[in-house]
Amino acid sequence: MEAILKSDLHAKDAHAPAKSTLFWRPTAQTGLISWLTTVDHKKIGFLYGVFALFFFLVGGFEALLIRLQLMYPNGTVLTAQQYNTMFTMHGTTMIFLAVMPLSAAFFNFIMPLQIGARDVAFPRLNAFSLWTFVAGAIIINLGWFMHDGAPDGGWVGYAPLTSKTFAADHSIDMWVMGLQLLGVASIAASLNFIVTIINLRAPGMTMMRLPVFTWMTLITAFLIVLSFPFITIALVELMMDRLFGTNFFEVSNGGMPILWQHLFWVFGHPEVYILILPAMGIVSEILPTFSRKPLFGYPIVVFSGASIGFLGFSVWSHHMFTTGMGTMATAAFSLATMAIAVPTGVKIFNWIGTLWNGHISMRTPMMFALGFVWMFMIGGFSGVMHSAAPADAQQQDSYFVIAHFHYVLIGGSLFALLAGIHYWFPLMFGRKVSEFWGKLSFWVIFAGFNITFFPMHFLGLNGMPRRTFTYDANLGWNAANFIATIGALILGVGIFIYFAVMVYTFLKGEKVAKDVWDARTLEWSLPNPPPEYNYRVIPTVHARDAYWYNKQHKEEIAREEAEKAKAEAAHGGIHMPHQSIYPFVASLGLLIAAVGIAVIDHDPSPGFWGKKIGVSMIGGVVMLAGIYFWALEGNEGYHLHLDDEGHAPADKNAAKH
Amino acid sequence: MRLSSLLTSTARWGRAGFALGALALLAGCDYNFWRMDGHQSTITVAGPVARSQLEVFYVTCWVTLVIFILVGGVLAYATLKFRAKTEAEEKAIPPEQGHGNPLIELGLIGASVLALVIIAIPTLKGIWYTYDVPEDRKADTYEITATGYQWWFKFEYPSEQIAGSGALTTGNELVIPAGRPVRVNVRAIDVIHSFWVPKLAGKVDMIPNRGNFLWLQADEPGYFWGQCAEYCGDSHAVMRFRVIALSPKDFADWVAQQTSPARNVTPKPGETAKAQFASLRTFKQNESGITDKYDVAPLEAWKAKQFPEKGENAALIAQGKALFVSKTCASCHEVRGHGAAGISGPNLTHIGARSMLAAGLIENNAEQLQRWIHDPGAVKPGNKMAKGYLDNNIKLTPENEVALVAYLQSLK
Structure with missing residues (x-):
């Protein structure tokens, strides 16, 4: 396969097509244009990370406002409407604009390196995913700067509260179109990752040798591809209701609000695993590295991940135990939900098995990873409590649920992502975060997080419903709310320390040699930061922890690499994809079309061709133009020829055909 | 030497003082958030439905607590026991590269399944019990229709018909007979709401174009707090109601007064x-x-x-x-x-x-x-x-x- 691919490209190079004036091929390596036109998975991953962290801070700020409003009974920090906007945007932002893209940042940056590839399968599609994600994020947040305000329908957007009758302005339209764009971005990215993992693995990297993080990337990508269509359908139906007066959810004309809930949660529950599986993958990389042992029970961990993915599609109605589904359906979903606890528990057992008998180095990534295991365990146990439907009838939509999913999403996903940032930072930027500041931020975040969310279990059992902007002083909720707000401020300080240290390290941190953690997977065999072509020679994989094996068999590997280098050079050097502006253009078209559909009032004064239709059509044309040019500009790429020390020639263009 | 010892002791006293101050603050300001006996408590319940739901909760609580102590104990032990204490230990020759043990894995999977069965049995019983009034109590059941609006509740009493104006209708305060099962048909006209009186029963959603119901019973006469539990727009947080359970005689008097x-x-x-x-x-x-x-x-x-x-x-x-x-x-x-x-x-x-x-x-x-x-x-x-x-x-x-x-x- 590899050889066929290579020789095909080699043949093409020999007959390089004539330069066309129609298709502009950007070659900038620095500056704005280089970022807008990049197809390098590492740069794209970096951008995903930057955007995700920005929105993470925005979502965190929204959370602090929410907590300040609830610090005392009858709070006056926010009005009811502002509060409702805050929790809607906090949920939407954290899930779709912070945790998902931060996971995507790691998929992009780390996964191709882990499988020994030089890029993802479709580099330009990757850029398109990134820019479409940015377009979606802009649309969702546009309301902040408009008269209509940001969306306030809750992150689940339950019909019919989102219908034209109850939400007449454009804020819900922006929420709908923003999520649609994010769906396009996520599905495109996921297809790309699936094809990459299936097809671009280095020789010898069998499926059962894939690093666990890559496995979890694959499973997550399948979950996205299979679950996002459901929310796409739901959003299309809602959009039709709002724009064209259809009656999917319009109650007065016989619409069924419950249909929205089913469609939303058939997406929404797998979404939970979309958020947590990458985190589990990261932790499954960090624990072995810092225990200096292979992952305990690798096949079972992988199989558990896959079965969580499968079962994740059969439990959605546990979000709907109170909608009156009847005894049989409630019982079925209750038992299916309990069943999910088994593969999840298995993962925890295996992580502990990994620590057992190891030499545990207590470095910052390891602290966050262990914090993850503890917090995820607590979140998992409260999840089991929810699975018991009768108990859930009391817990549903109370602060007990808030406590549960923040233990899973902060204590789980976020801790793992913060661990991942610390872990891969030296590889990404060649610098290492100070252990002191890293550990300090961990302890502050850990303390703040628990002070905030542990009391919420009690608050929920004491009857406080979620999504409430105020409460009276006589209900016994004052103490827990006050403590939670203090905790949230501490958590905020912790996050601030974390990011301040991260920015400092990025600019001025201690420079480190490659493989600073004595790690086990292939990406650590690269110099840091990795060159744009990643691997000078596509590695051959001999064992599951590939780089660990290579370190044990240095001579053999060196011999093998030298031979392969010669063979590759004879094939015309390292094949690289060209930069392209057209993915960005296509995303821009989507952005314009979404603005047309969601933001502009329909003004039918010049007949059918109002401003709304006009702007939407322009967006569509720009998008189609972007896609056509992208298809027609070709994908021949160019070749890099490295000298014997592995450096690319100074003048890059000289190396290009 | 003397100065440093003075500093140490000062620091020690300072810490002790700080700890005491913190304790005093906690005690003085009533920061006992773990007390769950508020008006909307799901723990200090007052009827059979909420009690059945609480019992299931306690089962899940105890089972998961035991597992947490066991697994957490092993995790803590492993973390402390196998921690590299010195730089030399970190860099020591790596431990034996074991890949897992199928017997341990299968054993743990079996144990997890067993723990879940312990939870599943009361869960299933609870689902059927809390769904509808038990057969032997059906004859004694009092029926009510509750409708959610943005942002208030309407209560109708189909068994109390008033000549010329249909069923007795009240708002926001649901008066029920104590000691009798009450079947509440929940409806909504505008958006989704949820009917929740934590001390009497878990919530059931009021969904437009969908006929849901729940049952509840107050063991003794009493005054209970309820609240809408599904986000329903601007004033969701202040969409509340009360349930007043009266003795049979008081209830009859109340009905007589209300129907006039x-x-x-x-x-x-x-x-x-x-x-x-x-x-x-x-x-x-x-x-x-x-x-x-x-x-x-x-x-x-x-x-x-x-x-x-x-x-x-x-x-x-x-x-x-x-x-x-x-x-x-x-x-x-x-x-x-x-x-x-x-x-x-x-x-x-x-x-x-x-x-x-x-x-x-x-x-x-x-x-x-x-x-x-x-x-x-x-x-x-x-x-x-x-x-x-x-x-x-x-x-x-x-x-x-x-x-x-x-x-x-x-x-x-």
């Missing part, structure tokens, strides 16, 4: 209208409408509301009665027997006998009632009455407000 038309207070010849209270003070944004003394004996307070207020001024009440129609209140609210037959707002036929106003939000007294009708939007953001004032250009002078308050308070 609104109370009439006829002014004596020559009586003049006098304001009964001081003019309206200003309220802070989101100010609580509940006083501390309200909490001491809410059921007794509710019972006291069933009798006419002291010092009623019949002439003022008559003014208010006329204003209720002329200011178009009557086009949204029903006052049976007084020519007011609106249906889009709560039925006010016996509003004076309720303990709370604005859907369980503020106490039903003259001051709060005037606050409510003076500026409904300030009490309950986005509500229909505020919009109605704007749409119909309703303006109330302080004198109007006082008269309306006197009238509404007289409706026992």
Whole structure:
């Protein structure tokens, strides 16, 4: 396969097509244009990370406002409407604009390196995913700067509260179109990752040798591809209701609000695993590295991940135990939900098995990873409590649920992502975060997080419903709310320390040699930061922890690499994809079309061709133009020829055909 | 040497003092968040449905706690035991590269499944028990229909029919017979709401175009707090209600009173209208409408509301009665027997006998009632009455407000 691919490209190079004036091929390596036109998975991953962290801070700020409003009974920090906007945007932002893209940042940056590839399968599609994600994020947040305000329908957007009758302005339209764009971005990215993992693995990297993080990337990508269509359908139906007066959810004309809930949660529950599986993958990389042992029970961990993915599609109605589904359906979903606890528990057992008998180095990534295991365990146990439907009838939509999913999403996903940032930072930027500041931020975040969310279990059992902007002083909720707000401020300080240290390290941190953690997977065999072509020679994989094996068999590997280098050079050097502006253009078209559909009032004064239709059509044309040019500009790429020390020639263009 | 020892001891005393101060702060300010005995507690329950749900919760709690202690214990032990204490240990020759043990894995999977079976059995029992009234109690069941609106609750009593006006209808305070199963049919017209009285039963959603129901029972007479539990727009947080459970005799009396038309207070010849209270003070944004003394004996307070207020001024009440129609209140609210037959707002036929106003939000007294009708939007953001004032250009002078308050308070 590899050889066929290579020789095909080699043949093409020999007959390089004539330069066309129609298709502009950007070659900038620095500056704005280089970022807008990049197809390098590492740069794209970096951008995903930057955007995700920005929105993470925005979502965190929204959370602090929410907590300040609830610090005392009858709070006056926010009005009811502002509060409702805050929790809607906090949920939407954290899930779709912070945790998902931060996971995507790691998929992009780390996964191709882990499988020994030089890029993802479709580099330009990757850029398109990134820019479409940015377009979606802009649309969702546009309301902040408009008269209509940001969306306030809750992150689940339950019909019919989102219908034209109850939400007449454009804020819900922006929420709908923003999520649609994010769906396009996520599905495109996921297809790309699936094809990459299936097809671009280095020789010898069998499926059962894939690093666990890559496995979890694959499973997550399948979950996205299979679950996002459901929310796409739901959003299309809602959009039709709002724009064209259809009656999917319009109650007065016989619409069924419950249909929205089913469609939303058939997406929404797998979404939970979309958020947590990458985190589990990261932790499954960090624990072995810092225990200096292979992952305990690798096949079972992988199989558990896959079965969580499968079962994740059969439990959605546990979000709907109170909608009156009847005894049989409630019982079925209750038992299916309990069943999910088994593969999840298995993962925890295996992580502990990994620590057992190891030499545990207590470095910052390891602290966050262990914090993850503890917090995820607590979140998992409260999840089991929810699975018991009768108990859930009391817990549903109370602060007990808030406590549960923040233990899973902060204590789980976020801790793992913060661990991942610390872990891969030296590889990404060649610098290492100070252990002191890293550990300090961990302890502050850990303390703040628990002070905030542990009391919420009690608050929920004491009857406080979620999504409430105020409460009276006589209900016994004052103490827990006050403590939670203090905790949230501490958590905020912790996050601030974390990011301040991260920015400092990025600019001025201690420079480190490659493989600073004595790690086990292939990406650590690269110099840091990795060159744009990643691997000078596509590695051959001999064992599951590939780089660990290579370190044990240095001579053999060196011999093998030298031979392969010669063979590759004879094939015309390292094949690289060209930069392209057209993915960005296509995303821009989507952005314009979404603005047309969601933001502009329909003004039918010049007949059918109002401003709304006009702007939407322009967006569509720009998008189609972007896609056509992208298809027609070709994908021949160019070749890099490295000298014997592995450096690319100074003048890059000289190396290009 | 001496200086450093002094510093150490100072530091030690400082720490001790800080710890003591923190403790005092915690004790003094009543920061015992773990007490779960509030009005909406799911732990101190008062009926069989909530009790059954609590029992299932306790099973899940104990099972997961035991697992947490076991697994957490092993995790803590492994972390401490196998931790590299020195740099040399970190760099030591790596441990034996074991890949797992299928027997341990299978054993743990088996144990997890067993733990889940322990949870599953009471769960299944609970699902069937809490779903509907048990067969042997069906004959004794009292039926009620509850409808959620943005942002209040309507309660209908199909078994209490009133000639000429259908089933007995009240708002925001659900009165039920204690000791009997009550089947509540939950409905919604606008958006989704959820019916939740934590001490009596877990919630069931009120969904438009979908007929849901739940059952509950209060073991003893009592006064219970309820709240909408599904986000339903601006004022979701202040969409509350109360359940009042009465002994069979009290309940029968209450039904008799409620099924009669609104109370009439006829002014004596020559009586003049006098304001009964001081003019309206200003309220802070989101100010609580509940006083501390309200909490001491809410059921007794509710019972006291069933009798006419002291010092009623019949002439003022008559003014208010006329204003209720002329200011178009009557086009949204029903006052049976007084020519007011609106249906889009709560039925006010016996509003004076309720303990709370604005859907369980503020106490039903003259001051709060005037606050409510003076500026409904300030009490309950986005509500229909505020919009109605704007749409119909309703303006109330302080004198109007006082008269309306006197009238509404007289409706026992």
